[in-house]
Amino acid sequence: MKPRLKIVKIGGGIIDHEPALREFLRLFAEIAGLKILVHGGGKGASEMLAALGQVPHLVNGRRITDAATLEVVTMFYAGKINKQVVAGLQKAGVNALGLSGADANVIQALKRPVQEVDYGFVGDLNESSVNADIIHQFLQLGLTPVFCPINHDGRGQLLNTNADTVAASVAKALSRQYAVELHFCFEKKGVLADVNNDESVIKKITPAEYIELKQRGVIANGMLPKLENAFEALRYGVEKVIIEHALHIGEALKTELCLS
Ligand SMILES: Nc1ncnc2c1ncn2[C@@H]1O[C@H](COP(=O)(O)OP(=O)(O)O)[C@@H](O)[C@H]1O
Numbered sequence: 341m342k343p344r345l346k347i348v349k350i351g352g353g354i355i356d357h358e359p360a361l362r363e364f365l366r367l368f369a370e371i372a373g374l375k376i377l378v379h380g381g382g383k384g385a386s387e388m389l390a391a392l393g394q395v396p397h398l399v400n401g402r403r404i405t406d407a408a409t410l411e412v413v414t415m416f417y418a419g420k421i422n423k424q425v426v427a428g429l430q431k432a433g434v435n436a437l438g439l440s441g442a443d444a445n446v447i448q449a450l451k452r453p454v455q456e457v458d459y460g461f462v463g464d465l466n467e468s469s470v471n472a473d474i475i476h477q478f479l480q481l482g483l484t485p486v487f488c489p490i491n492h493d494g495r496g497q498l499l500n501t502n503a504d505t506v507a508a509s510v511a512k513a514l515s516r517q518y519a520v521e522l523h524f525c526f527e528k529k530g531v532l533a534d535v536n537n538d539e540s541v542i543k544k545i546t547p548a549e550y551i552e553l554k555q556r557g558v559i560a561n562g563m564l565p566k567l568e569n570a571f572e573a574l575r576y577g578v579e580k581v582i583i584e585h586a587l588h589i590g591e592a593l594k595t596e597l598c599l600s
């Protein structure tokens with residue numbers, strides 16, 4: 341039987357809110373067994389870009405990342421946020437190891453080709469992007485990897501990758517060796533039928549239902565890459581994918597994705 345591994349992704353709505361982040365890290369520290377944390381921070385990055393006089397620009401939930409934007413998001417995700425999260429976990433007794441994809445060459449990305457949209461320095465991940473062996477070794481050493489959404493192309497170029505994509509790709513790569521449960525945690529209780537009603541959580545979503553919800557405009561913005569990544573993870577053998585509130589991990593009200 342494969343050993344169990346929990347991979348938790350935490351987004352900007354919680355990370356940029358100090359008390360919520362502190363509480364989330366306390367809950368994450370309580371998760372027993374092997375675990376990995378992946379963080380975003382998109383909302384705070386947009387605020388920082390605006391404060392620096394740059395106009396944040398996202399298309400289909402992904403950031404257009406020109407050279408100036410890349411500088412800011414690298415400082416923000418790989419610096420400030422990643423180190424704050426690692427320090428918070430150390431305080432909570434978790435021996436966390438902060439990583440960008442460049443560290444130990446753990447994730448190599450490919451610059452997204454220009455099609456209808458030029459995303460700039462945005463990195464896509466494929467089957468061979470994630471070095472599962474080295475992550476396995478970190479876990480064996482008793483370390484808890486903490487990934488930020490900055491990766492590299494192996495030729496010296498840093499690339500910005502959607503954090504949901506990082507979480508799903510790490511989950512897919514490790515599902516060969518581990519029974520992986522992937523949790524997308526954010527500031528709502530799950531995928532909502534009415535985005536203004538926090539209690540309207542849709543408990544289960546299949547790919548066909550997702551397409552319908554997307555066409556009706558029920559699911560939009562950052563929820564699109566989250567669900568696309570989530571279904572892809574299930575297709576690659578990740579055992580469970582849950583979308584839930586970051587401060588209510590494991591509670592009954594949540595969205596579970598399934599392939600049929
Ligand atoms: N049906 C939906 N249910 C919940 N959130 C939705 C839905 N459709 C769109 N959203 C939006 O998606 C956001 C989550 O995506 P995103 O901001 O990228 O989160 P994160 O930073 O946690 O990855 C929510 O804050 C919400 O505004």
Ligand SMILES: CC(=O)N[C@@H](CCC(=O)OP(=O)(O)O)C(=O)O
Nearest residue numbers: 351352380381382402403502503
């Ligand atoms: C390419 C791309 O879109 N990168 C994301 C990375 C951060 C992220 O995904 O943050 P959340 O999880 O908080 O949304 C961005 O810069 O917004």
